[in-house]
Amino acid sequence: xxxxxxxxxxxxxxxxxxxxxxxxxxxxxxxxxxxxxxxxxxxxxxxxxxxxxxxxxxxxxxxxxxxxxxxxxxxxxxxxxxxxxxxxxxxxxxxxxxxxxxxxxxxxxxxxxxxxxxxxxxxxxxxxxxxxxxxxxxxxxxxxxxxxxxxxxxxxxxxxxxxxxxxxxxxxxxxxxxxxxxxxxxxxxxxxxxxxxxxxxxxxxxxxxxxxxxxxxxxxxxxxxxxxxxxxxxxxxxxxxxxxxxxxxxxxxxxxxxxxxxxxxxxxxxxxxxxxxxxxxxxxxxxxxxxxxxxxxxxxxxxxxxxxxxxxxxxxxxxxxxxxxxxxxxxxxxxxxxxxxxxxxxxxxxxxxxxxxxxxxxxxxxxxxxxxxxxxxxxxxxxxxxxxxxxxxxxxxxxxxxxxxxxxxxxxxxxxxxxxxxxxxxxxxxxxxxxxxxxxxxxxxxxxxxxxxxxxxxxxxxxxxxxxxxxxxxxxxxxxxxxxxxxxxxxxxxxx
Amino acid sequence: xxxxxxxxxxxxxxxxxxxxxxxxxxxxxxxxxxxxxxxxxxxxxxxxxxxxxxxxxxxxxxxxxxxxxxxxxxxxxxxxxxxxxxxxxxxxxxxxxxxxxxxxxxxxxxxxxxxxxxxxxxxxxxxxxxxxxxxxxxxxxxxxxxxxxxxxxxxxxxxxxxxxxxxxxxxxxxxxxxxxxxxxxxxxxxxxxxxxxxxxxxxxxxxxxxxxxxxxxxxxxxxxxxxxxxxxxxxxxxxxxxxxxxxxxxxxxxxxxxxxxxxxxxxxxxxxxxxxxxxxxxxxxxxxxxxxxxxxxxxxxxxxxxxxxxxxxxxxxxxxxxxxxxxxxxxxxxxxxxxxxxxxxxxxxxxxxxxxxxxxxxxxxxxxxxxxxxxxxxxxxxxxxxxxxxxxxxxxxxxxxxxxxxxxxxxxxxxxxxxxxxxxxxxxxxxxxxxxxxxxxxxxxxxxxxxxxxxxxxxxxxxxxxxxxxxxxxxxxxxxxxxxxxxxxxxxxxxx
Numbered sequence: 001x002x003x004x005x006x007x008x009x010x011x012x013x014x015x016x017x018x019x020x021x022x023x024x025x026x027x028x029x030x031x032x033x034x035x036x037x038x039x040x041x042x043x044x045x046x047x048x049x050x051x052x053x054x055x056x057x058x059x060x061x062x063x064x065x066x067x068x069x070x071x072x073x074x075x076x077x078x079x080x081x082x083x084x085x086x087x088x089x090x091x092x093x094x095x096x097x098x099x100x101x102x103x104x105x106x107x108x109x110x111x112x113x114x115x116x117x118x119x120x121x122x123x124x125x126x127x128x129x130x131x132x133x134x135x136x137x138x139x140x141x142x143x144x145x146x147x148x149x150x151x152x153x154x155x156x157x158x159x160x161x162x163x164x165x166x167x168x169x170x171x172x173x174x175x176x177x178x179x180x181x182x183x184x185x186x187x188x189x190x191x192x193x194x195x196x197x198x199x200x201x202x203x204x205x206x207x208x209x210x211x212x213x214x215x216x217x218x219x220x221x222x223x224x225x226x227x228x229x230x231x232x233x234x235x236x237x238x239x240x241x242x243x244x245x246x247x248x249x250x251x252x253x254x255x256x257x258x259x260x261x262x263x264x265x266x267x268x269x270x271x272x273x274x275x276x277x278x279x280x281x282x283x284x285x286x287x288x289x290x291x292x293x294x295x296x297x298x299x300x301x302x303x304x305x306x307x308x309x310x311x312x313x314x315x316x317x318x319x320x321x322x323x324x325x326x327x328x329x330x331x332x333x334x335x336x337x338x339x340x341x342x343x344x345x346x347x348x349x350x351x352x353x354x355x356x357x358x359x360x361x362x363x364x365x366x367x368x369x370x371x372x373x374x375x376x377x378x379x380x381x382x383x384x385x386x387x388x389x390x391x392x393x394x395x396x397x398x399x400x401x402x403x404x405x406x407x408x409x410x411x412x413x414x415x416x417x418x419x420x421x422x423x424x425x426x427x428x429x430x431x432x433x434x435x436x437x438x439x440x441x442x443x444x445x446x447x448x449x450x451x452x453x454x455x456x457x458x459x460x461x462x463x464x465x466x467x468x469x470x471x472x473x474x475x476x477x478x479x480x481x482x483x484x485x486x487x488x489x490x491x492x493x494x495x496x
Numbered sequence: 497x498x499x500x501x502x503x504x505x506x507x508x509x510x511x512x513x514x515x516x517x518x519x520x521x522x523x524x525x526x527x528x529x530x531x532x533x534x535x536x537x538x539x540x541x542x543x544x545x546x547x548x549x550x551x552x553x554x555x556x557x558x559x560x561x562x563x564x565x566x567x568x569x570x571x572x573x574x575x576x577x578x579x580x581x582x583x584x585x586x587x588x589x590x591x592x593x594x595x596x597x598x599x600x601x602x603x604x605x606x607x608x609x610x611x612x613x614x615x616x617x618x619x620x621x622x623x624x625x626x627x628x629x630x631x632x633x634x635x636x637x638x639x640x641x642x643x644x645x646x647x648x649x650x651x652x653x654x655x656x657x658x659x660x661x662x663x664x665x666x667x668x669x670x671x672x673x674x675x676x677x678x679x680x681x682x683x684x685x686x687x688x689x690x691x692x693x694x695x696x697x698x699x700x701x702x703x704x705x706x707x708x709x710x711x712x713x714x715x716x717x718x719x720x721x722x723x724x725x726x727x728x729x730x731x732x733x734x735x736x737x738x739x740x741x742x743x744x745x746x747x748x749x750x751x752x753x754x755x756x757x758x759x760x761x762x763x764x765x766x767x768x769x770x771x772x773x774x775x776x777x778x779x780x781x782x783x784x785x786x787x788x789x790x791x792x793x794x795x796x797x798x799x800x801x802x803x804x805x806x807x808x809x810x811x812x813x814x815x816x817x818x819x820x821x822x823x824x825x826x827x828x829x830x831x832x833x834x835x836x837x838x839x840x841x842x843x844x845x846x847x848x849x850x851x852x853x854x855x856x857x858x859x860x861x862x863x864x865x866x867x868x869x870x871x872x873x874x875x876x877x878x879x880x881x882x883x884x885x886x887x888x889x890x891x892x893x894x895x896x897x898x899x900x901x902x903x904x905x906x907x908x909x910x911x912x913x914x915x916x917x918x919x920x921x922x923x924x925x926x927x928x929x930x931x932x933x934x935x936x937x938x939x940x941x942x943x944x945x946x947x948x949x950x951x952x953x954x955x956x957x958x959x960x961x962x963x964x965x966x967x968x969x970x971x972x973x974x975x976x977x978x979x980x981x982x983x984x985x986x987x988x989x990x991x992x
Contacts, residue, residue, distance in 0.1 A: 117694065120616035121894055122801040122845065126810065128940040195693030197726050198613065200920060203935030230693050233729055245741070305618040314622065349618065398617055424696060439699030444624040 001156050002043035002087075004034050005145050005172060006165035007103070009047035009054065009089055011063070021053060023063065029404065029477050030190070032267040034163065035065070037481040038087035043160070046148045048099065048141075049091040058091035065089060090152070092144055102141040103168070105134030108340065110202065111167040111210070115191045116306040116399045117198050127203055135206055139171055142213070146175035150183075159184055161485060164217065166190045171209065174216030186484045187217040188262070191401040192426065193227040196234050211238050215252045218491045221260045221484055223402040223426035228259045258491040262484055263430055265477035266407045275384040275412050284385035287333070290373060291389070295330045295454050298390040300383050300405045301397075302339035303350045303376075308396045308422070308440045309336065310349075310356055313372065315396075315446030317360045320371060323451055328369045330454060335386055337378045350376070387412035392453035394420045395427070396440045402426035406435075410468035416461040418453035419468060420446070430475060434467030497652050498539035498583075500530050501641050501668060502661035503599070505543035505550065505585055507559070517549060519559065525900065525973050526686070528763040530659065531561070533977040534583035539656065540648045542641060544595065545587040554587035561585060586648070588640055598637040599664070601630030604836065606698065607663040607706070611687045612802040612895045613694050623699055631702055635667055638709070642671035646679075655680055657981060660713065662686045667705065670712025682980045683713040684758070687897040688922065689723040695730050707734050711748045714987045717756045717980055719898040719922035724755045754987040758980055759926055761973035762903045771880040771908050780881035783829070786869060787885070791826045791950050794886040796879050796901045797893075798835035799846045799872075804892045804918070804936045805832065806845075806852055809868065811892075811942030813856045816867060819947055824865045826950060829882055833874045846872070883908035888949035890916045891923070892936045898922035902931075906964035912957040914949035915964060916942070926971060930963030 010031040011023040025031060038045060044062070049055040057063055065087050094102070110131070113119050145164075149172070153160050162185045164172050173187045199207060211234055214220050222228040228248060235241045235250050242251035248259040274280075287296075297316070301307040316332050336353065340346040357372040364371050375382060387393075393409040406427040410419055421428055421435035428437065436449040456464075506527040507519040521527060534541060540558070545551040553559055561583050590598070606627070609615050641660075645668070649656050658681045660668050669683045695703060707730055710716050718724040724744060731737045731746050738747035744755040770776075783792075793812070797803040812828050832849065836842040853868040860867050871878060883889075889905040902923040906915055917924055917931035924933065932945040952960075 117617050117697075121613050122804070123806060125937055126807060127935065127938040128814070130940075132940070193693075195691045195729070197689075197691030198694050201613075201937055203938040203941065233691070308618070310619060311622060318624070439623065441621055441697050442623040442699040444626075444628070445699065 001158075001160040002038050002041050002163060003149050003152055003160050004038060004043065004045040004163045004165070005047070005149055005169055006030075006034075006045070007048050007107070007168035008050065009091060010035050010045055011065070011089060013051065013053035013057070025065075029264050029266045029480075030165070032270060033264065033477050033480045034165075035087070036478060037163075039065075043087050044152045045087060045089045046145060046152070047089065047091060048103070049093040054091045055093050058093040062088040062090045090148060092141075092148055094141055094144070098137045098140060101134035101137035104343075105131070106138035107168045109343075110134075110206075111170070112191065113305075114199065114202055115167065115189075115194050115401075117194055118305045118398075119201060121201065125201065131206075135209075139175075139209075142169055142171035143175045145169055145172045146179060149176055150179045153180065153183070161488060162186065163188070163481070163484070171213035172216075174213045177216040184488055185217040186219040186221060186488055187214050188221040188484070189214075189227065189231075189401070190223070190264075191227075192399045192424075193222060193230040193234070195230040196237050199234050208238055211235055211241075212252075215241070215250060215257050217257065218255070219258045219260050219484060219488050221262045223261070223263045224429045225261050226429070227401065227426065228261050232259055256491060258487055260484065260487045262480055263426065263475060264402055264404075264480055265475040266404055266411065266472065267477055268411055268473060271384075271408055271411055274380070275388070277381065277384075279381035280384045280388075283379070283381040284388060287382070287385050287389060290333075291331060294328070294369075295391045296333060296386075296389060297330060297392045297394060297450060297454070298333045298335065298386045298409075299394045299396075300335045300337075300386065300409070302337045303346065303353065304339050305345065305349055306397050306399055308398045309334065309353045311440065311443050311446065312394055312396050313353070313356050313360060315443045316372070316450060317364065318443060318447035319450045320360075320364050322447065326451075326454070327364060327371075328366060331370070332372045333375065333386055333390075334372060335375045335379070335383055338376055384412060388414050390417045391415055392418045392420060392450065394446075394450070395425060396420065396422045396438060396446060397425050398422075398440050400425040400427075406431055407472050410465065411472055413465065416458070416465040418456055418461055418464060420449045420453055430471050431468055434464045434471060497649075497654075497656040498534050498537050498659060499645050499648055499656050500534060500539065500541040500659045500661070501543070501645055501665055502526075502530075502541070503544050503603070503664035504546065505587060506531050506541055507561070507585060509547065509549035509553070521561075525760050525762045525976075526661070528766060529760065529973050529976045530661075531583070532974060533659075535561075539583050541583060541585045542644045542648070543585065543587060544599070544637070545589040550587045551589050554589040558584040558586045586644060588637075588644055590637055590640070594633045594636060597630035597633035600839075601627070602634035603664045605839075606630075606702075607666065608687065609801075610695065610698055611663065611685075611690050611897075613690055614801045614894075615697060617697065621697065627702075631705075635671075635705075638665055638667035639671045641665055641668045642675060645672055646675045649676065649679070657984060658682065659684070659977070659980070667709035668712075670709045673712040680984055681713040682715040682717060682984055683710050684717040684980070685710075685723065685727075685897065686719070686760075687723075688895045688920075689718060689726040689730070691726040692730050692733050704734055707731055707737075708748075711737070711746060711753050713753065714751070715754045715756050715980060715984050717758045719757070719759045720925045721757050722925070723897065723922065724757050728755055752987060754983055756980065756983045758976055759922065759971060760898055760900075760976055761971040762900055762907065762968065763973055764907055764969060767880075767904055767907055770876070771884070773877065773880075775877035776880045776884075779875070779877040780884060783878070783881050783885060786829075787827060790824070790865075791887045792829060792882075792885060793826060793888045793890060793946060793950070794829045794831065794882045794905075795890045795892075796831045796833075796882065796905070798833045799842065799849065800835050801841065801845055802893050802895055804894045805830065805849045807936065807939050807942065808890055808892050809849070809852050809856060811939045812868070812946060813860065814939060814943035815946045816856075816860050818943065822947075822950070823860060823867075824862060827866070828868045829871065829886075830868060831871045831875070831879055831882055834872055880908060884910050886913045887911055888914045888916060888946065890942075890946070891921060892916065892918045892934060892942060893921050894918075894936050896921040896923075902927055903968050906961065907968055909961065912954070912961040914952055914957055914960060916945045916949055926967050927964055930960045930967060 049058045164187045250257040395406045403425040419435040422440040545554045660683045746753040891902045899921040915931040918936040
């Protein structure tokens, strides 16, 4: 049996056309991979109640998810799990202040900033008693997850496997092990991981507790060798940890912890299915109208500080200034999904992006040409349509655990579009050789890569596009969980 | 024979009371240590011409520094070195643009920011063709130093030892070795060193060239184990480098490079001598008048982004808010030496420090009490006087290679003053156990440390003060160069 824990549930409640609340399976490789594994082996997915509807469901009890059915009615599904239910979802409901401290105060404002190295260090962060209260709340919720997992495991027959996801739940592995010393636990970090020199921004005891929390697992997983190595090097500074860098093992608390690299894949079939929808065809028609006979450069991002939207626009400006022959012949479509707009830093960032795009459009545009087209909304059809027709895709995050845009774009693209890819995106490990690699901090090199992408010889474009899709499809999503379980067997197996 | 290279010369030209230009030896342990070693073995110190007077001297030829005489007239000293001259200083003069690119464009705006982790990563830095031109200038000047060293070594008899200082000259070791394959070279970094996760902010090929430049030395030295380890971990990502983390050795280009830890000491005698000057006694009288019967907390810093002045003031404010019984009974004297005021970031930072101090004084002060006394000038007498009488000294840099204030303060202090010390200052490795350790990012913990320092039991204060002075005096300045030369003999000796 599998027991999965993540902050966000694999389902979202929404109203259908008739006004009835239905639960819809979330999109994305992670949900597909974990839900697939749960469906095969049976089990439970524990998540935070994030919305009012989640909280209502939490009060009603576990939600049973039927077989391969990705869509169902909430009322029906909340009935006790029957034979056709393959797994259940349990929502953990917390009081608002505790949840806010755990989710915003620690997860998003500290751990996200830490591992993406987003702080303006001379001024931020500023830790305080407030932070310590938030850290206590973070620990409390991580422990509630541990408690729910432990409870679900009790009487489940043979010892189940726990799959704990991401930075929101970095303490849960150790807290679970305190309750269940023989638990078999995998933790997976979907973010990058800061090495020791940057990790030292976070004060003790939070710093050590964060690392020791993860070391409660038998297997600690990352998307790339680079993030795994950062974690290993961090652990070298943790008193009592014996780190074998070469074999990626850590002796800790009488156990051996294996640090593994499991780059996540995308759900190609789901993506292709979604892109065949009518709305996508309509969106494509609109985009083709906007594009005209110009070349199309796109970017697709949440407006997160890590996504490096400003330097992307500056690079495009530098390209247009250096290469005035390209003016009027290219459009940069930026599909930006607003993110964390309740956080001032994030609001400022989006505003700065809009202002910069307007400034560039004012300086370089003409009556019949806007150099940058901004689309600030969460419109998946538009994204899918843009993926199909781009000539170049700019993915230039300052740091990114994986970056799925770099995999989704080439999968749907039909124009042999060129991928310009940050060397600091996790996806670079798999796709770098077929992309134009850039340092995300190098505006000049990014400008040069835009020119190179737009002017690339068609045969070279086709060759690279084939390379990308081959590499993307070679990494099969259904192997992602399996490889973690295999390593778990080797590690925890040796222990018992 | 020793050949020393550093950006800044060990001498400064100034006018004496009679209006005559005299060369005065710079203060500080580095000059004392290197000049002492040069005086014993004879040799040459190569430096950049930074001022008009430096450039004039450069045109006149080498400047001979006589025996133990720290002060002499420029005219006289510029005569050919005679028997009593112990070493010479050679000024290298560069055209202004090249020098500006090397000194500001690269050394201070890139390498200083990199190793102190000072960038606001979502927005800065932005590398461009401009940066590449500056990097070329940096290489050119590093190569000019290599050329001057090589020339000075020619015909010097037995192969001399090259001691190359700091981040300004990170490429000189490799450029010197290209000219002189069997050169015996030590490079010493006086700054912290960023590990791989932050180093990746600097694009290739600069990143690798920076590391490979240092690896041109036989011994690469740092103030602490922590910075040495960061460098070793950085080199693990350099293709072709074989890193032995445990023994701190790197195989590179057919040679073995030793990474060493040599914490620099201060020149206790020089410091005590300077503090006995009449001006210090006068400054002390003024400070004692300002202090009255209040307790005195001080800080002494250049207004550098790395010094963390803002969080220091915020911590003091938090202390005063939490402990209103202390209002009117303590003064925070901030002795700030303006730094790099031609750089907008640095101007903004100093302004923000002043504004914050004024805001706190406005919010919490009274007619007869200003909580924070700001002194924004380069006044060494005032500093020496403040060192003598402080009750607590706050040294809270975000990152600092060593930090000499943490050593100078306790050496001159006569009040059993308590040292509050950032765990990210290099000095923490030697002094941490006798100081109150803080994370510089933890405003709450810094506030608590201020309270603890001011309220510490007299016996505990005395015990810690003794511990500090003992630790400071135990590290003898005259051993600093010797230990590097010893390691050089072991390393380069093995090679030949």
